[in-house]
Amino acid sequence: xxxxxxxxxxxxxxxxxxxxxLVSQDEDAKFLAGGQSLIPLLSLRFASPTLLVDISRLxxxxxxxxxxxxxxxxxxxxxSDIHKLPLVKQDAPLLSEAAGWVAHSQVRNRxxxxxxxxxxxxxxxxxxVLLAVGATIVTRSADGERRIPCRDFFGSHFQTAxxxxxxxxxxxxxxxxxxTRWGFSEFARRKGxxxxxxxxxxxxxxxxxxxxxxxxxxxxxxxGPTSAEGLDEALRDRxxxxxxxxxxVTHVVGHLNPESNVHGTKEYRRAxxxxxxxxxxxxxFDLDPAGTDRRTA
Amino acid sequence: MKTRVTVNGEGxxxxxxxxxxxxxxxxxxxxxxxxxxxCEHGVCGSCTVLLDGEPVRSCTMLAVQSDGRRLTTVEGxxxxxxxxxxxxxxxxCHGLQCGFCTPGMLxxxxxVYNEARRLSDDEIREVISGNLCRxxxxxxxxxxxxxxxxxxxxxxxxxxxxx
Numbered sequence: 001x002x003x004x005x006x007x008x009x010x011x012x013x014x015x016x017x018x019x020x021x022l023v024s025q026d027e028d029a030k031f032l033a034g035g036q037s038l039i040p041l042l043s044l045r046f047a048s049p050t051l052l053v054d055i056s057r058l059x060x061x062x063x064x065x066x067x068x069x070x071x072x073x074x075x076x077x078x079x080s081d082i083h084k085l086p087l088v089k090q091d092a093p094l095l096s097e098a099a100g101w102v103a104h105s106q107v108r109n110r111x112x113x114x115x116x117x118x119x120x121x122x123x124x125x126x127x128x129v130l131l132a133v134g135a136t137i138v139t140r141s142a143d144g145e146r147r148i149p150c151r152d153f154f155g156s157h158f159q160t161a162x163x164x165x166x167x168x169x170x171x172x173x174x175x176x177x178x179x180t181r182w183g184f185s186e187f188a189r190r191k192g193x194x195x196x197x198x199x200x201x202x203x204x205x206x207x208x209x210x211x212x213x214x215x216x217x218x219x220x221x222x223x224g225p226t227s228a229e230g231l232d233e234a235l236r237d238r239x240x241x242x243x244x245x246x247x248x249v250t251h252v253v254g255h256l257n258p259e260s261n262v263h264g265t266k267e268y269r270r271a272x273x274x275x276x277x278x279x280x281x282x283x284x285f286d287l288d289p290a291g292t293d294r295r296t297a
Numbered sequence: 298m299k300t301r302v303t304v305n306g307e308g309x310x311x312x313x314x315x316x317x318x319x320x321x322x323x324x325x326x327x328x329x330x331x332x333x334x335x336c337e338h339g340v341c342g343s344c345t346v347l348l349d350g351e352p353v354r355s356c357t358m359l360a361v362q363s364d365g366r367r368l369t370t371v372e373g374x375x376x377x378x379x380x381x382x383x384x385x386x387x388x389x390c391h392g393l394q395c396g397f398c399t400p401g402m403l404x405x406x407x408x409v410y411n412e413a414r415r416l417s418d419d420e421i422r423e424v425i426s427g428n429l430c431r432x433x434x435x436x437x438x439x440x441x442x443x444x445x446x447x448x449x450x451x452x453x454x455x456x457x458x459x460x
Contacts, residue, residue, distance in 0.1 A: 003337040010298065010315030010361055032359075039357045040338035043318070052315070054362065080351075104427025106342060106405065109351040110358065192426045 005042035024165030036111035075114025094182040127225030128217030141166035156223035183283030197272030305373030322360030342428035371400035392441030394432035413453035
């Protein structure tokens, strides 16, 4: 098994336009940011680009800012920053929590938010969170800027709506407010490894405690980042109790088709996703007052 | 490609092929063979070094990407023939057997040691969760880490009291 990257050209981009221009001109060129997925893929020879355009020094892609009810997170924001930045903790607490579950500290210190989203791994945390909160992906290419709702962004098996030469520049996340509720649960053999199953839940409740909207992104639940189909219909306009959670989980899990692999059979993985969703829903709807589930891998 | 880095306080400038991993650059380009290379695809943590003070895996980074940055490797720990507190604790607690994972363990723990944070065993296990050891079963590594971190925290406390 080769464990060294194949030869390639390497250019440090000096601006977003410079990077887009270089990648657009060469169909085998790729953007390089934190490299936490791409460099292992090079070493394993699963990818052999002719040119790597290093965008990691573009400060303009690193900003996190709030405008109105929206938090804009630059593509180069590192996982460790997503986890620790007070602005993200306050305005996107589900995202901040999930960032602590992304790989290990060494990876979180290098890996970028935009990179993890563009990689679109079914077992990754961020795509699930974006599906739960209804985020918008912002991209730029030679044709200009595109804003893509995340439900239209993620495909199956590492596919996304990104065209060649189109750079993911940031993500818009609706800011958390007093009516937002959230929960997150994930299971892996070793915390930080790719999940066997998990769920991120984001809900809104009215002043009477009734659910007015709920979405969940499921982790390792199918061939790509997966939305919990039917969850909103099952819980909307209800005061969510244990019975409602159980019914909703049963309803959602029926739609799922996770893939068997070395970590477990399809049936086992479906059960792990179901339990993760149950725990995340219980957190979101305050059925788990001790909060003990939250940090239990 | 011209690459300038500072490693353990010393400046280096080398012409580096873009595809060279930082781990190979440290070992073959600079002769710093203390950084061990295990899986070479970001799983085992044995090649962990500090990049501008933060632990990263040197096998999932290109050497050219370290241009202008500050690196610390395990060679930067001991000073004037005196072992670092973390190294002393690993020795005292038998925190290693074959020693292959040890440089990565030490470099992963170093920022916590420098911050003089006192951690529970569970927290220590989480800090080193990205580092595989195939000999010890981790128990003595956790004990070594706890001893070193407690000493660092005690030292910080006593300095604070004197001040």
